[in-house]
Amino acid sequence: MTARIALLWVALTLLSHAWGLLRPPAPPHSAEDPVPQQCAQAPSTAARQTSPITMRSYGPATDAPRLLLLLPNFSANKALISGLSREHHLRVPDLMHADVDALAGCLRGRGSMDPSHVIGVGQAAPLAAALAAHHPDLVRSVQWVSPRGIAELEGVGEYHLNEAARIAQHWILTALRLGTPHFGALDGLSRYDVPSSLRTAATPRALPDNLRAIAMPAQVLVGALDDARSHARADEYSRLVAHSERIILDAASVASSPGKTPGLIAALREFVDASATAPDATRATPDRQQAATAPFDWANVPPVNGQQLLALLLLLMLATYVTEDLTCITAGLLVARGVLGFWPATLACLLGIFTGDLALYFLGRALGRPALRRRPLRWLLTPAQLARSEAWFDRRGAAVIILSRFVPGSRVPCYVAAGVLGMPFWRFTAFFALAAALWTPLLVALAWLVGERAVRWLEMWGVWGIPLTLGAVLLLYLTIRTITGLSTHRGRRLLYAAWQRRLRWEFWPPWLFYPPIVLYILVLGIRHRGLTVFTAANPAMPAGGFVGESKVAILGGLGLDHPHALPAALLPQGEPTARVAFVEQFVEQHGLGYPLVLKPDAGERGREVAIVRDAPAVLAYLAEHPQPTLVQAFAPGHEYGVFYYRHPDEAEGRILAITDKRPVHVTGDGHRPLESLILDHPRAVFMAPHFLKVHAARLDEVPAAGEEIPLVEVGTHCLGCLFLDGKAMQTPALAQAIDQLSRRYDGFYFGRYDIRTPSSEDFAEGHNFKVIELNGVTSEATSIYDPGNSLLEAYRVLMHQWRLAFEIGAANRARGIRPSSIGELLAMLRAARAAARVPPASSDAEDRRDPLHQPPGA
16 A cells, blocks of 8 residues: 555656646746846856856946946845836846856956946845955945845854755755645745855855955845844844944835835935945944954844744754754753743744654554564564553553653653553643653753853854854753753662773773784784784684684584583574474474573674573574574583683693683562662672663562572673683693593684583583583683773783784694685675674575575484
């Protein structure tokens, strides 16, 4: 249905454009208008022009007492042209493709060097100012009729933001004209798109200097009924041109229709006649000269009104659909700057929040729970978040709607959940409207009070004003989010956790932790005359186990029939139910039961590893993970990491490091929910964001007193497991057992075992343990992550590890093993990333063609 509607829309749009091409175009001017004449002389800036400038001439050409140049607002105004051309020779250029230098070249190319009396109307006023300032020989006097262009008095009062809004408006209008089947009804939208000449003639930042440089008679005209911003612009023009005069036409509105303004034609003629003979027209009092040099006074900025006000309020309302809080802060800063009044800004934000949040409610109510499994709802709300929202509604009722307004990150789940759960519409509306009515004015007022001082101070920084303003908005936003978060126990503990993760190096991201190690690897590469020598450390593994090595192939190299091996098999790719059948066959063949371990055959750092406890869990995992997957028997007990190495020319290998992996768990007290137990735990709090996400469906459960809740079952540090230095566990018996096991794998010299054992005593004696994984040359001696280790100690161990990798790789190279090239390593990285994005197989045929399809136990 959707595709049919889209095709129909495209067909109607194409038909609309075809109709527009076939119909005769409407003439831009009336039939009695003179034929436009192209300029005889190309301007000096012709490279910037898309087409030559044309000029229309009106009125007497030979005996006219004065020569007038009218720069109209968007297009020529017939009444204005008719009134001025009765007694004067009037020239009206086409401004669609003109800048100031092109216009000057056009005037000079017409063969008459007599200066013109220039009249700039509305948006063309900056062009008139630039012409008078940069080409004074062409201008006898200049007049501005309801002028525009003062950056501080246009839009939101900032040039870059106004330009961004103008560009957005241009593309919106273009999209409406080109992307809708309007059959000519929207052709008039072009009048709202500012011509290129009126944008490039004189930038708002250059306009004040142009106005101060004008040395000929000047006059500014504005209507008594014009809005406050029009008067403020006229005042600013008059202030910057110190010798100019400002005329207010009584009972008139010049801004809306200058050609129909009573008295405007007479005022223009009177000034033109007087300026030709007035000897003191360019003199100014000392007070006005001093005022002209002062910076813009923000105290004189009136709020926007009329169509501009409606457009700005609409923009604020739409912006709340993207980010509610940041839009409210921006509205507060606009109030502080004098652009908007407090209540219009607040009501616009409130209306946007109300309609947007109501849409979330109806989205959940209309589409229901099944839609949560499809885009776009699954981007907004996970099943775990919905489950938690259900628990909130059961425990706290509709009050959660109010509370969610003040808890960052909880609004979307709550509002969608309210619709999915069928909460009565009027009850939902009443509660969330009350919450929005409390929150929105508070946030806008806070931004207003803080921003009122900040905005004044930022204006002192000139060109740095915009980045500092944006920085201030972002800082205020983060401050409010932080203050809001600190108002709850959860927010305070999460902030503490975030701070601790930055202080504790064991939680640093790789880009922050690894640069010294990377530099050391480069030094080792230079010393051993090959940056990739380390890839020869394990000839049995592709690139020594650099990336993407097959886990099942490595386990096969150790021997799946070895007493220390766990039953494992590589699942074929294909339809999930067929893969589940393969798992059941594997379980039956090896006499196993649940739980089982499922993980990507080429995964790393414990990502996507799952311990599944029944067939539905297997099906759910395989439906989400179509890539080659390893199924393995589950080994209970303690988990250790043993880093082993052996020089090729030595008889025995050694253990470099042992990691004692301690899964983190919390103990119930019969009172606090699981969420509080996680947040209050001295270790779990550091990984609280991860644990809260993993256990989202049961965060509101209250464990019984003494009940232990394991938070992580996979022995991976980045998933929350506590790593301790286990060097005290090393014994000769353990070293001998690991060495004998490693020698079974021909071509293996360097890597880390992940081992499970029922007891630490068995592990120390070197028996009754199972190898769950073996990692190659890029594995770490993970004992470094012991919280008691310093950063320098961690670097010392890792540098020693990499020195051994290069030494073993160099020894193997001397024996004829070729290290991988940099190009091969990059190709392996790309292949590993591509393998992580394998799409689900869709047919049994694909399953039968899959080269990885093997019988159980392979």
